[in-house]
Amino acid sequence: xxxxxxxxxxxxxxxxxxxxxxxxxxxxxxxxxxxxxxxxxxxxxxxxxxxxxxxxxxxxxxxxxxxxxxxxxxxxxxxxxxxxxxxxxxxxxxxxxxxxxxxxxxxxxxxxxxxxxxxxxxxxxxxxxxxxxxxxxxxxxxxxxxxxxxxxxxxxxxxxxxxxxxxxxxxxxxxxxxxxxxxxxxxxxxxxxxxxxxxxxxxxxxxxxxxxxxxxxxxxxxxxxxxxxxxxxxxxxxxxxxxxxxxxxxxxxxxxxxxxxxxxxxxxxxxxxxxxxxxxxxxxxxxxxxxxxxxxxxxxxxxxxxxxxxxxxxxxxxxxxxxxxxxxxxxxxxxxxxxxxxxxxxxxxxxxxxxxxxxxxxxxxxxxxxxxxxxxxxxxxxxxxxxxxxxxxxxxxxxxxxxxxxxxxxxxxxxxxxxxxxxxxxxxxxxxxxxxxxxxxxxxxxxxxxxxxxxxxxxxxxxxxxxxxxxxxxxxxxxxxxxxxxxxxxxxxxxxxxxxx
Amino acid sequence: xxxxxxxxxxxxxxxxxxxxxxxxxxxxxxxxxxxxxxxxxxxxxxxxxxxxxxxxxxxxxxxxxxxxxxxxxxxxxxxxxxxxxxxxxxxxxxxxxxxxxxxxxxxxxxxxxxxxxxxxxxxxxxxxxxxxxxxxxxxxxxxxxxxxxxxxxxxxxxxxxxxxxxxxxxxxxxxxxxxxxxxxxxxxxxxxxxxxxxxxxxxxxxxxxxxxxxxxxxxxxxxxxxxxxxxxxxxxxxxxxxxxxxxxxxxxxxxxxxxxxxxxxxxxxxxxxxxxxxxxxxxxxxxxxxxxxxxxxxxxxxxxxxxxxxxxxxxxxxxxxxxxxxxxxxxxxxxxxxxxxxxxxxxxxxxxxxxxxxxxxxxxxxxxxxxxxxxxxxxxxxxxxxxxxxxxxxxxxxxxxxxxxxxxxxxxxxxxxxxxxxxxxxxxxxxxxxxxxxxxxxxxxxxxxxxxxxxxxxxxxxxxxxxx
Numbered sequence: 001x002x003x004x005x006x007x008x009x010x011x012x013x014x015x016x017x018x019x020x021x022x023x024x025x026x027x028x029x030x031x032x033x034x035x036x037x038x039x040x041x042x043x044x045x046x047x048x049x050x051x052x053x054x055x056x057x058x059x060x061x062x063x064x065x066x067x068x069x070x071x072x073x074x075x076x077x078x079x080x081x082x083x084x085x086x087x088x089x090x091x092x093x094x095x096x097x098x099x100x101x102x103x104x105x106x107x108x109x110x111x112x113x114x115x116x117x118x119x120x121x122x123x124x125x126x127x128x129x130x131x132x133x134x135x136x137x138x139x140x141x142x143x144x145x146x147x148x149x150x151x152x153x154x155x156x157x158x159x160x161x162x163x164x165x166x167x168x169x170x171x172x173x174x175x176x177x178x179x180x181x182x183x184x185x186x187x188x189x190x191x192x193x194x195x196x197x198x199x200x201x202x203x204x205x206x207x208x209x210x211x212x213x214x215x216x217x218x219x220x221x222x223x224x225x226x227x228x229x230x231x232x233x234x235x236x237x238x239x240x241x242x243x244x245x246x247x248x249x250x251x252x253x254x255x256x257x258x259x260x261x262x263x264x265x266x267x268x269x270x271x272x273x274x275x276x277x278x279x280x281x282x283x284x285x286x287x288x289x290x291x292x293x294x295x296x297x298x299x300x301x302x303x304x305x306x307x308x309x310x311x312x313x314x315x316x317x318x319x320x321x322x323x324x325x326x327x328x329x330x331x332x333x334x335x336x337x338x339x340x341x342x343x344x345x346x347x348x349x350x351x352x353x354x355x356x357x358x359x360x361x362x363x364x365x366x367x368x369x370x371x372x373x374x375x376x377x378x379x380x381x382x383x384x385x386x387x388x389x390x391x392x393x394x395x396x397x398x399x400x401x402x403x404x405x406x407x408x409x410x411x412x413x414x415x416x417x418x419x420x421x422x423x424x425x426x427x428x429x430x431x432x433x434x435x436x437x438x439x440x441x442x443x444x445x446x447x448x449x450x451x452x453x454x455x456x457x458x459x460x461x462x463x464x465x466x467x468x469x470x471x472x473x474x475x476x477x478x479x480x481x482x483x484x485x486x487x488x489x490x491x492x493x494x495x496x497x498x499x500x501x
Numbered sequence: 502x503x504x505x506x507x508x509x510x511x512x513x514x515x516x517x518x519x520x521x522x523x524x525x526x527x528x529x530x531x532x533x534x535x536x537x538x539x540x541x542x543x544x545x546x547x548x549x550x551x552x553x554x555x556x557x558x559x560x561x562x563x564x565x566x567x568x569x570x571x572x573x574x575x576x577x578x579x580x581x582x583x584x585x586x587x588x589x590x591x592x593x594x595x596x597x598x599x600x601x602x603x604x605x606x607x608x609x610x611x612x613x614x615x616x617x618x619x620x621x622x623x624x625x626x627x628x629x630x631x632x633x634x635x636x637x638x639x640x641x642x643x644x645x646x647x648x649x650x651x652x653x654x655x656x657x658x659x660x661x662x663x664x665x666x667x668x669x670x671x672x673x674x675x676x677x678x679x680x681x682x683x684x685x686x687x688x689x690x691x692x693x694x695x696x697x698x699x700x701x702x703x704x705x706x707x708x709x710x711x712x713x714x715x716x717x718x719x720x721x722x723x724x725x726x727x728x729x730x731x732x733x734x735x736x737x738x739x740x741x742x743x744x745x746x747x748x749x750x751x752x753x754x755x756x757x758x759x760x761x762x763x764x765x766x767x768x769x770x771x772x773x774x775x776x777x778x779x780x781x782x783x784x785x786x787x788x789x790x791x792x793x794x795x796x797x798x799x800x801x802x803x804x805x806x807x808x809x810x811x812x813x814x815x816x817x818x819x820x821x822x823x824x825x826x827x828x829x830x831x832x833x834x835x836x837x838x839x840x841x842x843x844x845x846x847x848x849x850x851x852x853x854x855x856x857x858x859x860x861x862x863x864x865x866x867x868x869x870x871x872x873x874x875x876x877x878x879x880x881x882x883x884x885x886x887x888x889x890x891x892x893x894x895x896x897x898x899x900x901x902x903x904x905x906x907x908x909x910x911x912x913x914x915x916x917x918x919x920x921x922x923x924x925x926x927x928x929x930x931x932x933x934x935x936x937x938x939x940x941x942x943x944x945x946x947x948x949x950x951x952x953x954x955x956x957x958x959x960x961x962x963x964x965x966x967x968x969x
Contacts, residue, residue, distance in 0.1 A: 018757045025761045029769055036776045050788070091627040105628045114784055114844045119592030119875060120775040120851065121635070132764055139757055239657070240518055242756065246653055247522045254645060255530065258635045262537050326628065385630045392632060412630055 001162060005170030013140065013178040022136045023182045029128045030186035034193050037081045037124065042199045044076040044088075047111040051093060059454060063447035065438040066334045066355070069097045072425060072460040073110065074418045077410055078200050081190070082213050083126040083401065085410025094422050096460070098430050099362045100330035101370040102422045103377060104415065125190055126404045129217050130397055133183060134224040134253055138245040140175045141228025145496065146241045164497050172225070172489070179221055187214055205467045212407040212467075212474060219481045220400040224249075226488035233495045256395045261388055270380055274327065277376040281329045281369050285320070288331070288365040295357055299350075308351055311341025314447075327373045327380075331362055335445035352440055359439040363430065385412065396481060403477035407470050414473075417465050425460045432457050502676055503684045510688025514654065520692060523650050527700035530642045535707035537637065538587035543713040545582040552579050552599075557928065564923040567903070568916040571896045574602035574616030578888065580881045581931040583872035584720055587708065588727055589864070590636035591874025597621040600885045605829050607802070612822065615911035617830040618889045620841045620882070640867050643731045644860045647697065648738045648767055652759045654689045655742025657752040659964065664752060682743065682964050686957070689739050694732065701728065723870045726939075730870075733949055734863045740956035747963035770858035775851040782850060784843035794836055801829050823909035830911070834889075841882070848875060859952050862945050869942050872933045876941055881931055888929045895927050 013019055055071040062068055073093050080087040091107025100106075148154035157167060191210060194200050202210075228245050235241040314337040321330045340348075392398030405411035438444055443452050514520050559576035563569055580598035600621065605614030635641055662668035671681065705724070708714055716724075742759060749755045785793075805825050812818060852875065855861035868874030900906050900917045909915025 017754045021757050021761055025765065029765070029773075032769075032777070033773055036773060036780070039780055040776070086630060089627075089629065089633070104630070107627060109627055111787075114779075114847055116596065116844050116848045116875075116878075117775075117779055117851070118595040119848070120772045120779070121633075122776070123769065123772050128769075131768055135760060135764065139760070143753070243517075243519045243522065243653065246649070247519075247526065250526070250646060250649060254649075255526065258637050258641065259530065259533050261632070261634050262637050263533050381628070381630060385632070388631050415630075 002166050002170055005162070005166060006174045009170055009174030010177060013175060018136070018139055019178055019181075022139075022179070023185065026128070026132055026136075026182035026186045027189065029132060030125055030190055031193070033123055033125060033128060034081065034190045038193060038197050038200075041076055041078060041081060042197065044111065044113075045199050047113075048073055048075050048092070051110040055093075062454065063338075063451035064334075064336045065433060065436075065441065065444045065452055066359075067336055068429060068433075068452075068454075069095055069332075069334070070425075070429070070460070072096055072422050072462075074107075074415075075462060077408065077414070077464075078194070078202060079206060079209055079213075079408035080124070080410050081194065082124060082210070083404040083408045083410055084122055084124045085405040085408065086412060086415050087410040088122065090415055094419065096422055096426045096429060097330070097332065098359070098426065098433065099332060099366045101366060101373075101426065102419060103373075104419050105326040105377065105381070106328060107419070125187075126213070126217075126401065129183065129220070130400060131253060133179070133217070133221050134397070135249055136182070137179055137221050137224035138228040138249050140179060141225050142232055142241045142245045143238045144171050144175065144229050145232040146235050146238045147232075149236065150238055165493060168229075168489075168493055168496055172229070175225055176218075176222060179225065180218065183217060183221065184214070187217075205464075208467045209407050209409070209470055212471060213404050216400060216403045216407065216474065216478055216481070219478060219485065220396060223396045223481055223484050223488065226485060226492065230488055230492050230495070233492050233499065252395045253397050257392055257397060260391050260394070264391060273376065274324065274380055277372055278324050278327055278329075280372050281327060284365055284368055284372070285329055285331065288361060291361060292358065295354075299354070308344075308347055308354075310337075310344035310347050310351075312337045312344065313339040327376055329369060330366070333358065333362070337446040337448055340446060340448045348442060348446070351445060352442060355444050356440040359433075359444075382412070393477065393480070396484060399477040399481050403474045403481070406474035406477070409464055409470055411473065414465065414470075418462055421462045422460070428458055502680050503687065506676075506681060506684025507688040507691065510658070510685055511692050514688065514692035515695075519650075519653055520696070523693070524696040524699065526646065526650075527642070527696050528703060530637060530646060531700035531704035532707065534587055534637050534639065534642065535704045538708060539711040539713050542582070542584065542586060545586070549579055549582050552577065560926060560928070561923045564926060565920045566918050567896065567899055567921050568913055568918050570921065570926070571900075571910065571916065572604050572613055572616060574604065575892055575926070575929060577601050578885045578929045579931065580878075581933070583877070583933065584714060584716055585723060585727075585871035586638075586873055587704075588639040588724070588871035589867040589873050590638045590640070591868040591871070591877065593873055594626060596875070596878045598881075600882070603833075605826060605833075612826065612912070614826040615830040616892075617834040618837065618885060619834075620837050639727065639731070639871075640864050643734060644864055644867075645767060647693075647731075647735060648860065649763060651689075651693055651735050651738035652742045652756075652763055654693050655685075655739050656746055656756045656759050658685050658689065658743060659746040659967070660749055660752045660755045661746075663750060663967075678965050679961055682747075682961055686736075686739060686743060686960075689742075690732075690736055693735060693739070697731075697735070723872075726942075727867055727870050730863055730866050730946065730949065733953060734859065737859055737949065737953040737956060740953060740960050744956055744960035744963055747960055747967055766858045767860040771855045771861040771864065774857070775855050778854040779847055779851040782843075782847050784847050785840050790836070790840045794833065797832055797836060798829075801825065801832070819907065819909055819912065819915055822912045823915050826911035838886075845879065856945070856948060859949060862949050862952075866942050866945050866949070870939075877933070880933070880937065884931055885929070888927070891927045895925070899925070 051071075051073045055073065059068075059070050071093055074091075076092075077087045090104060091109050093110045094102045094107045096102055145154070148157070158164070187210075194202065227248060228241075231244045231248065232238075232241045235244065314335070316335045318333050319331070321332065322328060389398070389402060393402060402411065406413070408414070409417075433439060442449065556576035556579065560570075563573050563575075578600045582598075586593075601619050602616050603619035604616050605612070607613075657664075659668065662671070672678070709716060741762070745759050745762075746752075746755045749758065805821075808821055809818065812821070852861075852865065856865075865874075865876070869876040897910060899921050900908055900910060903917035903919055906917035907915040
C-alpha cells in the first residue's frame with residue numbers, strides 16, 4: 001500500500017512545472033558558481049605556491065640561528081568551494097619565531113587579490129542550497145495536505161483502509177525523493193567539475209567530508225519540507241499556506257540571521273579586560289628588560305649588545321613590537337655578522353655567553369606572555385564570535401551553515417588548527433635549537449665561519465584535521481537538525497490525525 | 502473605472518494575511534534599522550572627529566618648520582561618515598576610510614624626500630572572526646525583502662482570477678483590458694505602499710527624534726529621492742508579477758517562476774556575475790606592485806649616484822637633489838595611484854555588468870545617494886588627490902614668501918625652515934556633493950525606469966492577448 005502511495009505521489013510531483021524549474025535553476029546556479037569558485041581557488045593556490053616558494057627561498061638565506069624567522073603559509077582549502085566560511089577572510093601567513101607564539105591575530109595575507117572586490121559578497125554551493133533548496137522544499141510542501149483537502153481528494157483517499165501515518169510518510173518520502181534529484185545531480189556535477197580541474201587533489205577523506213556535507217544538506221532540506229508540511233496541515237486553504245510558507249521562509253533565511261546579530265550583539269569590546277591583560281604583559285617584559293640590563297651591567301666586558309664594540313660587518317635588529325588591541329608584545333633580537341675583525345675575536349666567547357643568557361630568558365618571557373594572552377584572546381575575540389554563532393543557530397539556516405563549515409574545515413576551529421600547527425612548528429624550531437646547542441654556539445650570531453645549515457630542520461607541513469574531528473565538530477548541529485526533523489514529523493502526524501477532513 | 506478596480510483590489514488586500522505579515526515584517530525591519538543606526542552612528546562620528554582632531558594636532562606640530570611640514574605631510578586623511586548610513590551600508594567595512602602619506606628616507610645618503618600620497622593596499626580587518634552578515638539597511642529591506650513581497654502581492658492577481666473565473670465576469674463588462682491592468686497595478690502599489698510608508702515613517706521618526714543623529718536639508722532631499730527610487734523599484738517588481746501572472750494559467754506555476762526569477766536576479770546576479778566578470782581583468786598584484794616600485798626606486802638612485810659621481814659643484818648638486826626627491830615622490834605617487842586605479846577599474850567593470858539586475862541598480866543608486874559605498878570611496882580618493890595638490894601648492898607658495906630660502910623644494914638646505922601659521926595651511930575636509938552623486942545616479946535611474954516601462958508594457962501585451 002505504502003509503495004502504491006509513494007509511486008502515485010512521485011508521479012504527481014515529477015510531472016509538475018515546479019520540479020522542472022527546480023532542477024533547472026539549481027543546476028544553473030551550482031554550475032555557474034562552481035566554475036567561478038574553481039577559478040578562484042586555482043588563483044589562490046597559485047598564490048600560495050608562490051608564497052611558499054619565496055618563503056622557502058628566504059629561509060635558506062638565513063645565515064645565523066638568531067636570523068631564524070620563518071614564514072609559514074596556510075594553503076587554501078579545496079572544500080571552501082562548498083562553504084567558504086572564514087577561509088578567504090582571515091590571514092594566511094604567519095611568522096614563526098622562537099621568541100613569540102603566533103596566533104590568528106598576528107597573521108598576514110599573501111596573494112594577489114583585489115581587496116576592493118570584497119564588496120561583492122562571495123557565494124558558495126551551500127549558500128545556494130540554503131536559499132534555493134529551502135525555497136523549493138516549501139514550494140513542494142505547501143499544498144501537500146491543504147491542496148488535497150481543498151480538492152477533496154484527501155477524503156477519497158481516506159475512505160480506503162489506509163492509515164493516516166502512511167499517507168504522511170508516503171508524501172514525505174516521495175517529495176524528498178523529488179527534491180533529492182536537483183540536490184544530488186548538482187552536487188555530482190560540482191564534484192565532477194572539481195575532479196576535472198587538475199589543481200584539486202582530493203583524497204578519500206575529502207570525499208567523506210563531501211558526503212558529510214551532502215548528508216547535512218539532505219537533513220536541512222527535510223527540515224524545510226517538514227516546516228512547509230506543518231503549515232499545510234494547519235491551514236485550510238492553499239493560498240494561506242503559501243503566504244505563510246513564504247513569510248516563514250523570508251524570516252528564517254533572509255531576515256533572522258541578519259537582524260539578530262545587528263540588534264543584539266554588543267559593539268564594544270571589553271576594553272578593561274584588554275587593558276589589564278596588556279599591562280600585565282608589559283610588566284613581564286619590563287621584568288625581562290630589567291634582567292637584561294642587570295646582566296649587561298654585571299658584565300665583565302664593556303660594550304652594549306649587539307655590537308659589543310666589535311668590528312663587524314653584517315646586520316642586526318633589536319626591537320619590541322607591540323599592539324595593544326591584539327595584545328601582541330614581542331622582542332626580536334637578530335644578529336648576523338658577515339665579517340669579523342681579527343682583533344674582536346677574543347670577544348666572541350663573551351657574546352656567546354650573552355646569548356646563552358638572553359635567548360632562554362626571551363623564550364621564558366614569551367611563554368609566560370602566551371599564558372596570559374591565550375585566555376584573554378579567547379575571552380575578548382573568540383567568545384563573542386561563538387555567541388554570535390549560537391544566536392545564528394536559532395534558525396535552521398545557521399545550523400546548516402555551521403555544520404557544513406565544520407565538515408569543510410573552514411569554520412573557526414578549522415582555521416585555528418593551522419595556527420596550532422604553526423605553534424607546534426615553533427616548538428619544533430626551539431627543540432631543534434636545543435638539539436644543536438644553538439644558543440651557545442657561535443653560529444647564533446656569526447656567519448663568518450660558515451652559515452647555518454638549515455637542511456636538517458624539519459619543514460613546516462600543515463595537515464588538515466582528521467575526518468573524525470570534522471565529524472565531531474559537525475555532529476551537534478547535524479543532530480540538532482535531525483531532532484528538529486523528528487519533532488516536526490511527530491507534530492505534523494498529531495495534527496493530521498486529529499484533523500477533520 | 503481604474504479607481505474602482507484599484508479600490509476593489511485594495512480592499513481585497515487589506516484583509517489578506519499577506520498584508521498583515523508584510524506590515525509586521527517591515528515595521529520590525531525598519532525599527533531594527535533605526536535603532537541600530539542611532540546606536541552606531543554616534544560611535545562612527547566620534548571616531549571620525551577624534552581622528553580628524555588628531556590629524557590637525559599633528560599638522561599644528563609640524564607647522565613649526567616649513568621643511569618638516571613638506572617632508573612629513575599633513576597627517577592622515579579621513580573619510581567622513583555619512584549620516585545616511587542606514588540607507589545603504591555599501592560594503593564600507595571592506596573599503597579603507599583613510600589615506601596616508603609617505604616619504605623617501607634613505608639612510609645611506611641621509612636624504613629625506615618630499616611628502617606624497619600613499620594609498621592603502623592592505624586588506625583591512627584580517628582578524629575579524631565574527632560571522633559575515635548583511636547589514637539590515639534600506640538596501641536589504643527594500644531590494645531584498647520588499648521585492649519578494651511585491652511578487653507575493655501580484656503573482657495571483659490575474660492567474661488567480663482566471664482560476665476562480667472572476668476574470669471572465671469582470672471582462673464581460675465593457676471595460677478595456679488596459680484599465681483592468683492599470684487598476685490592478687495601482688491597487689497593488691497602494692496596498693504595498695501603506696505598510697511601507699508606515700514603516701519608513703516610524704524609522705525616520707525614531708532617527709529624527711534621537712539627538713545622536715542630525716539630518717540636514719540635503720539629507721532629507723536625498724532621502725526623498727531614495728524613497729522615490731524605492732517606489733519605482735517596487736513598481737517594477739509589481740509589473741513583473743503581473744507579466745508572469747498574465748502569461749501563465751496557474752497561480753502555482755506563476756509563483757514558482759517568479760520566485761526563481763527573484764532568486765536569480767536579486768540574490769545571485771549581483772554577486773556571482775560580479776565575480777565572473779571580475780575575473781576578466783587582472784589588476785596589478787601586490788607583488789608586481791612592489792617589484793615595480795623597487796625597480797623605479799633603484800633606477801632613480803642609480804641616476805642619482807651617477808650624477809654625484811660626475812658633478813662636484815655644490816649649487817648644482819643641491820638643485821639635482823631637489824629635483825631628485827620631488828620627481829621621486831611624483832613617480833611613486835603615480836605608481837601607487839595606478840595600482841589603485843587598476844583595482845578600481847576591475848570593480849567598476851564588475852559593477853557595470855551587474856546592472857542587468859534591477860536589484861543591483863537600485864543598490865548602486867541607494868549607495869550613491871546615501872553617500873556610502875564604492876562611488877563615495879572614489880569621491881573620497883578624488884578629494885584626497887586634489888587636497889594633495891593644494892597642499893603642495895601651499896608649500897611652494899609659502900617657500901616663495903621666505904627671502905632666505907633657495908626655493909629648492911624637498912631638501913633641507915634648499916628650503917625655508919621658518920614656521921608657518923597653522924591657520925594658513927589648507928586642511929583636508931572630506932565633502933559630499935549631491936550634484937556629483939546625482940550625475941552618476943541619473944543613468945542608473947534611467948535604466949531602472951526603462952526596466953519598469955518594458956515590464957509594464959510586457960504585462961499589458963500579455964494581458965491583452967490572454968484568453969479568458
